[in-house]
Amino acid sequence: MDIVFDNVCLSYGRGKKRFSALKGVSLNVDQGTIYGLVGPSGSGKTSILSCCLDLQQPDSGSVRIAGQNPGDKHLGIPGPTVGYMPQELSVHAFFNPREILHYYGKIFNVQDLEQRVTTVLELLDLNQNGLDKRQIGFMSGGQKRRVSLACAMVHNPRLLILDEPTVGVDPLLRRAIWTELNVLASSGTTVLITTHYLQEVASASKVGFLRDGRILLEDDPTQLMAQRHETSLEKIFLDLCLDEIPHSSSERLSIESGSAFELEPLSHGSTLASSKEIEPSEERNEPVANPSFRSVLNPLILKNMKILQRHTVLLSFQAILPLLTYLMFLVCIGRPLHGLDLGIVNEESACCPQQRTNLTCLAMSLQMVLRREFTLGEDVSCHVIDNLDPHIFSLKYFKSFEEAKESVVLGQTHGFVRFPSDFSVGLEQRIATLVDTDNTLEDDILSHTRMFVHTDASNVKVFASLRENLLFGLQKFFIQYGESCHLEQLVKTITSPGIAIHSLNPEFRHQDYDLSELMFPGMMTLLLNLLPMALTADQLMTDKEAGLLLRDFVCRVPFSAVIFTQLFCQLVVVMVQLVSSLILVLVLFPTTSIGVLVFAGFLLFLQACCGMAMGVFICSLCSSRDQVIQVGMAVVMPAFIVSGILWPRSTMPEVLQVISAMIPTTFACDIMKNIILNNTIFVNGLWKAILLPTAGSAIFFFGCLFMVSRVGLK
Numbered sequence: 001m002d003i004v005f006d007n008v009c010l011s012y013g014r015g016k017k018r019f020s021a022l023k024g025v026s027l028n029v030d031q032g033t034i035y036g037l038v039g040p041s042g043s044g045k046t047s048i049l050s051c052c053l054d055l056q057q058p059d060s061g062s063v064r065i066a067g068q069n070p071g072d073k074h075l076g077i078p079g080p081t082v083g084y085m086p087q088e089l090s091v092h093a094f095f096n097p098r099e100i101l102h103y104y105g106k107i108f109n110v111q112d113l114e115q116r117v118t119t120v121l122e123l124l125d126l127n128q129n130g131l132d133k134r135q136i137g138f139m140s141g142g143q144k145r146r147v148s149l150a151c152a153m154v155h156n157p158r159l160l161i162l163d164e165p166t167v168g169v170d171p172l173l174r175r176a177i178w179t180e181l182n183v184l185a186s187s188g189t190t191v192l193i194t195t196h197y198l199q200e201v202a203s204a205s206k207v208g209f210l211r212d213g214r215i216l217l218e219d220d221p222t223q224l225m226a227q228r229h230e231t232s233l234e235k236i237f238l239d240l241c242l243d244e245i246p247h248s249s250s251e252r253l254s255i256e257s258g259s260a261f262e263l264e265p266l267s268h269g270s271t272l273a274s275s276k277e278i279e280p281s282e283e284r285n286e287p288v289a290n291p292s293f294r295s296v297l298n299p300l301i302l303k304n305m306k307i308l309q310r311h312t313v314l315l316s317f318q319a320i321l322p323l324l325t326y327l328m329f330l331v332c333i334g335r336p337l338h339g340l341d342l343g344i345v346n347e348e349s350a351c352c353p354q355q356r357t358n359l360t361c362l363a364m365s366l367q368m369v370l371r372r373e374f375t376l377g378e379d380v381s382c383h384v385i386d387n388l389d390p391h392i393f394s395l396k397y398f399k400s401f402e403e404a405k406e407s408v409v410l411g412q413t414h415g416f417v418r419f420p421s422d423f424s425v426g427l428e429q430r431i432a433t434l435v436d437t438d439n440t441l442e443d444d445i446l447s448h449t450r451m452f453v454h455t456d457a458s459n460v461k462v463f464a465s466l467r468e469n470l471l472f473g474l475q476k477f478f479i480q481y482g483e484s485c486h487l488e489q490l491v492k493t494i495t496s497p498g499i500a501i502h503s504l505n506p507e508f509r510h511q512d513y514d515l516s517e518l519m520f521p522g523m524m525t526l527l528l529n530l531l532p533m534a535l536t537a538d539q540l541m542t543d544k545e546a547g548l549l550l551r552d553f554v555c556r557v558p559f560s561a562v563i564f565t566q567l568f569c570q571l572v573v574v575m576v577q578l579v580s581s582l583i584l585v586l587v588l589f590p591t592t593s594i595g596v597l598v599f600a601g602f603l604l605f606l607q608a609c610c611g612m613a614m615g616v617f618i619c620s621l622c623s624s625r626d627q628v629i630q631v632g633m634a635v636v637m638p639a640f641i642v643s644g645i646l647w648p649r650s651t652m653p654e655v656l657q658v659i660s661a662m663i664p665t666t667f668a669c670d671i672m673k674n675i676i677l678n679n680t681i682f683v684n685g686l687w688k689a690i691l692l693p694t695a696g697s698a699i700f701f702f703g704c705l706f707m708v709s710r711v712g713l714k
């Protein structure tokens with residue numbers, strides 16, 4: 001399997017950010033040989049490997065492997081023909097070496113897998129002291145690299161592409177690895193290897209010196225040293241670099257002083273096995289069997305299930321997260337406020353209990369009222385205060401307006417109420433006027449009978465609650481007094497003007513429920529879309545950032561299978577979320593019929609599918625977790641605001657109404673509310689709640705596949 005690069009140019013980025021990584025690279029790797037690529041950091045080694053693996057397509061020039069283009073289905077690169085060890089570790093931290101090797105072995109349908117796994121583990125010294133059963137996440141850096149190398153070798157590929165496989169590996173093991181590479185090469189395997197250890201490549205068949213995107217020289221290292229009468233490749237490489245650079249250049253000075261390269265000579269005492277004597281054998285010509293969607297389902301599902309198993313604590317939390325959120329929501333939101341710190345400034349009376357006027361029926365009768373011969377005393381305010389619900393208000397008394405105001409400013413009280421000095425007298429006038437003039441009140445009379453409420457207006461709910469409860473306290477006082485004195489007409493007259501207490505939001509037809517219960521169906525729908533989205537995006541991004549998706553890509557595992565199996569396995573978590581939500585529906589709305597419950601479950605399932613598909617789509621657009629979080633926030637916040645859970649959508653500007661109608665959660669939130677509260681599935685617009693998330697799932701799923709096929713794994 002020979003590799004030929006002919007004048008390959010490769011650049012990254014566009015426009016001003018365009019950067020040329022390879023500038024006309026030509027190289028030849030013969031079949032059954034080891035080609036060592038050496039060069040300083042950033043010289044383009046990984047870029048060359050990426051071109052071989054079809055991860056990058058050259059701007060110009062050609063790359064041919066065994067006479068075919070990388071990516072060609074029959075070549076099997078990416079696919080079973082190649083074993084790739086990336087520079088990053090790219091191994092599942094939750095697996096042990098044996099498990100991960102079994103996974104890649106199954107992907108390629110390796111025969112006699114157990115034996116092969118044991119052989120590779122032995123070769124890389126991974127079977128000592130129970131290392132093969134140790135979770136990779138708990139291994140040292142060098143041990144992880146060996147596992148990564150083992151993954152590339154397990155299916156015995158015809159081409160091995162290794163990006164710095166021996167970093168952090170001890171000299172003895174490094175020698176063993178090179179010996180094995182030479183054995184593999186002798187059996188026809190082609191090895192393309194990058195390294196920073198110059199002396200290491202002395203045992204390669206050919207070495208290519210790379211600098212600044214160009215191959216300075218490629219040759220047999222032994223011949224090279226003989227020709228140049230040098231004992232070290234490092235010296236040859238330095239001379240080559242110096243030849244390239246003008247004498248006056250500062251770069252030249254840094255090279256001469258030895259500071260320009262990160263290339264490292266091999267440690268003393270390591271004698272590398274040279275297998276030059278072993279002649280390359282004939283190329284193996286087995287037919288290429290690329291992994292198919294069906295063939296990878298089993299190993300992928302097993303792998304994902306194992307990951308779920310190892311994440312038990314985290315996933316259990318994820319599974320019960322909706323339940324916890326609902327419970328928090330029900331406990332914290334929509335309940336009547338209580339324990340409000342309310343200041344009292346009573347300019348009328350000190351409200352001393354011993355001096356409290358005893359309001360008896362003698363004090364007022366309808367006839368007396370009509371004759372204006374009655375008195376309410378001078379401390380009605382105290383009676384109003386007495387009638388304030390102690391569960392709702394925690395009272396604090398202040399001497400003056402300023403003192404009370406300061407307490408609000410300092411956040412010590414939520415607000416205060418001031419009774420003017422003529423509150424009771426004014427009230428007498430008000431009662432008399434009302435009875436006399438058939439409910440028409442003059443402004444100045446009204447102003448005398450007002451309680452002045454000053455609150456921290458930044459909290460609308462507190463403000464409304466204060467006002468409502470104060471009015472209720474006043475009303476209660478008059479109702480009790482009037483009724484005990486058989487003055488129903490008076491009660492009616494006094495309590496009617498401006499003391500009406502608001503009923504629930506008229507949008508809701510079911511006034512028996514708390515606000516939180518009314519919001520619950522919409523909240524549940526939204527959560528069962530957004531939480532699966534976050535879970536999926538998180539899982540996929542973890543795999544992507546760890547380089548696991550890249551490795552699967554190089555194995556030619558169909559991306560659709562990767563996504564499908566991941567979503568399939570996450571359904572376990574989603575089902576727990578869904579069932580716990582439905583149980584809560586039964587608890588909150590016990591009259592819900594089984595039919596409605598099952599249908600609600602179906603709608604929630606569609607939402608969860610749509611959320612998961614959106615999660616994978618977002619991942620296909622983003623190259624980092626930060627971006628995923630930002631895009632996720634950009635989705636979650638508007639969805640929450642325009643879903644109609646908080647406020648009726650009909651009050652929104654038209655543009656937002658149109659946008660909200662296109663969001664898969666919007667109609668579902670409405671419909672869920674209607675079917676649960678009305679206990680029927682025959683509600684208007686049902687089809688939108690089914691169609692939108694179904695279409696959304698398909699669009700996001702295929703959109704993700706399209707993005708990956710167009711721009712690859714970012």
Ligand SMILES: Nc1ncnc2c1ncn2[C@@H]1O[C@H](COP(=O)(O)OP(=O)(O)OP(=O)(O)O)[C@@H](O)[C@H]1O
Nearest residue numbers: 012013019021039040041042043044045046047048
């Ligand atoms: N995706 C990318 N976008 C922009 N520039 C890139 C990208 N990948 C690589 N480069 C740039 O291309 C140049 C070659 O990178 P490459 O990874 O091939 O170097 P390398 O020789 O493998 O380095 P190292 O030994 O440090 O891994 C570097 O300057 C790098 O910054």
